[in-house]
Amino acid sequence: MxxxxxxxxxxxxxxxxxxxxxxxxxxxxxxxxxxxxxxxxxxxxxxxxxxxxxxxxxxxxxxxxxxxxxxxxxxxxxxxxxxxxxxxxxxxxxxxxxxxxxxxxxxxxxxxxxxxxxIARYVQGASQPVRQHLIDGAGRPRSVLVLGPPGCGKTTLLRDAAVYLSDEAGLQVSVADEREELFLSGAQRAYGKRLDVIIGGDKAEMIGLLLRSMAPQVIVCDEIGGWGDAKAILDAARCGAAVLASAHADGIEAMAGRPVLAELGAAGSFERYIVLGAAHEITAVYDRERRRL
Amino acid sequence: MGSDAAFSVTMCICAAAVLLADGERQRASYVRAMRRCLMRMNDVIRYERPPLAQLLRRIDLKGTRQDRELTRMLHACADRLEHCANPQLLNLFAGESARRSTYGVLSGEDREAFEGILAELGRCGLAEQLRLIGEADERLRAREEILNHESRQRARLIRTLGFASGAAVFLILI
CATH class of the missing domain: 3.30.450 (Beta-Lactamase)
Structure with a gap:
């Protein structure tokens, strides 16, 4: 490294x-x-x-x-x-x-x-255990929310999942990288075969730009926080793009304590919830109705 | 023959006097170049906020010899900034200026008025940075006033002494 x-x-x-x-x-x-x-x-x-x-x-x-x-x-x-x-x-x-x-x-x-x-870590294959949840039986991308406490590997999983969806699943993936953590800025080589990255602006604004200009099938963003992010994700869903995102929450039950996540959950924005534990392990996967799979 | 020699000596003394006066003007010209440099830095930082190396490259003064010299030194510092780990701009500039003999016309006070801001560039937020640049410009403005005043006085004195001694030598020799 x-x-x-x-x-x-x-x-x-x-x-x-x-x-x-x-x-x-x-x-x-x-x-x-x-x-x-x-x-x-x-x-x-x-x-x-x-x-x-x-x-x-x-x-x-x-x-x-x-x-x-x-x-x-x-x-x-x-x-x-x-x-x-x-x-x-x-x-x-x-x-x-x-x-x-x-x-x-x-x-x-x-x-x-x-x-x-x-320190950013690129762990190839970090999303391997959950790849079957990223795409449905018909090959369409699912909207997935990755939950976990700080430092549990959400960004590492998102990074690998974005590259998998682009390079192996053949989808057009756009990344709204607000904090320049997901992918390197000014990279000399392609991020991925079908992966486009916008860096450094406001997340909601970047998602809007991507929807208007890059025709993404999947939008990837890290750390959903405020209502602006939620609105942008709902817009993306209405436009037919799947969203792969992460949020701080110590388990599926903790979503109820965060109004923005609770609202997105109630709107059925995500088809899968992947929960990571503090030791970087995947502890559970839930469906849209928050039933454990 | 005696009058020819006297005339030559007189001309040499006068020429030396003019050259001395010119050195004072060069000093003032350098200080003015530094002020133009600060004005440019102020504008670029205020409206563009580029990283430090880019900021130095945006200083592109061409009007006088001193403008061009200062620009070359700052550009050389910019090149070295990009290849150094955690560089100190003031040290880089000291290295560049030591290589240029024309920078030597400046006194310690003249240099301090300008180099003080180089030590502070990039080390504080925008408002503080612009304030420090303004203070440096004020120091240089004060230096420029003093130099202009001293330069006029000294130039007059040197010219007078030069011509007087030249005339005296001429009279003695003839």
């Missing part, structure tokens, strides 16, 4: 050197790297993890933020105000600090005190 090469020019030299010292087995298993002011960076792996021999003070955090922004913080304000920065290689840095509104009404994140770099 070349994540260390991907992030080579986006980390201060001290942190880069500390990460370079990790052995290859540990490096391949890294899921997240967490930085907090006043603490040593925490490297989270599948087997647990540890800390780096660097202390992050205020100056080091400022240096880290400048490096993550590619020395162009003024160009990253909009993204930072949404709490994340896309990084090369499809990785993502989430952050916490002071969120304030300027006199012109625009939101700004300043005084960052925590950063969490999530």
């Amino acid at each position: 070349p994540w260390r090469a991907d992030l080579d020019d986006r980390l201060p030299s001290e942190i880069r050197a500390a990460l370079a010292a990790l052995n290859q087995k540990t490096a391949d298993d890294v899921r997240e790297i967490r930085f907090r002011t006043g603490c040593r960076p925490e490297v989270c792996t599948g087997a647990g993890g540890g800390t780096l021999p660097v202390l992050i003070g205020r100056a080091e955090m400022d240096e880290l933020m400048a490096a993550l922004c590619g020395c162009s913080m003024y160009a990253c304000e909009q993204s930072m105000a949404r709490g994340y920065l896309p990084l090369p290689g499809g990785h993502r840095a989430g952050m916490c600090g002071r969120l304030e509104r300027g006199p012109d009404g625009t939101a700004r994140m300043s005084g960052v005190t925590s950063v969490c770099i999530r």
Whole structure:
């Protein structure tokens, strides 16, 4: 996994050197790297993890933020105000600090005190156990919602499923990649044989653009959140496109506690619900009426 | 023969005086080029917000020799930015400017007024960035005023001294 090469020019030299010292087995298993002011960076792996021999003070955090922004913080304000920065290689840095509104009404994140770099993983075959649920008996794509807690592998599954639907099922797949996590921006090779990716805008807006311009049979999007996303998904269904999406929910029952998901469920937007557990395993699959299969 | 030699010496002294005065003008010209550079940075950042390397490449001043020199240095920094891990723009610029003898006409205060902003580029949000560029421009404007004033005074003094000493030498030699 070349994540260390991907992030080579986006980390201060001290942190880069500390990460370079990790052995290859540990490096391949890294899921997240967490930085907090006043603490040593925490490297989270599948087997647990540890800390780096660097202390992050205020100056080091400022240096880290400048490096993550590619020395162009003024160009990253909009993204930072949404709490994340896309990084090369499809990785993502989430952050916490002071969120304030300027006199012109625009939101700004300043005084960052925590950063969490999530390492993107392409696991070929991650969607293998659920591929029979992605397409019906007549070869038509189903609308599927992948549910699970944070960090359980929803994005990894979505990524592999999108490539499967494009390359093996022969469907026209369009991806609305709001946070540049699903596929690399500016990739030099094709994402997939029939896979089109739009990156970086508002998810609902991107879904609308894709419906109008790319004639997708399947639309893939990650982390459904607000009512705008729900409306866009309902529009997609009315236009005849299947939707493959993910959402944070700790099980099918938790959907009822999230009004947006409950509304989509009540509207019958999804034919299948795939629930992932915290250990990246598929715990259950449900049909449109939320009966366990 | 004596009057020929006297005339030649007089002309040399006057020429030296004019050249000294010209050095002062070059300094002021460089400071003006830096201000134009900052104005361009302000506009590009405000309306386009490109990444830092692209921002430096968008500085494309051509009017004077100093404009072109400054543009070349910033473009060289942009090239190196893209091939360095977590580069410090100020250090890159120091390396480039050390290679250019014409940059040496500037005093420490002149350079500090401009290079201070290079250390801050890309390290803060938009509003703060534009504010810092405005402050740097104000520092350079103050330097330009001082230089213009000093340059006029010194140029007058040098010309007067030059012609006076040339005339004195001429009288002595003839």
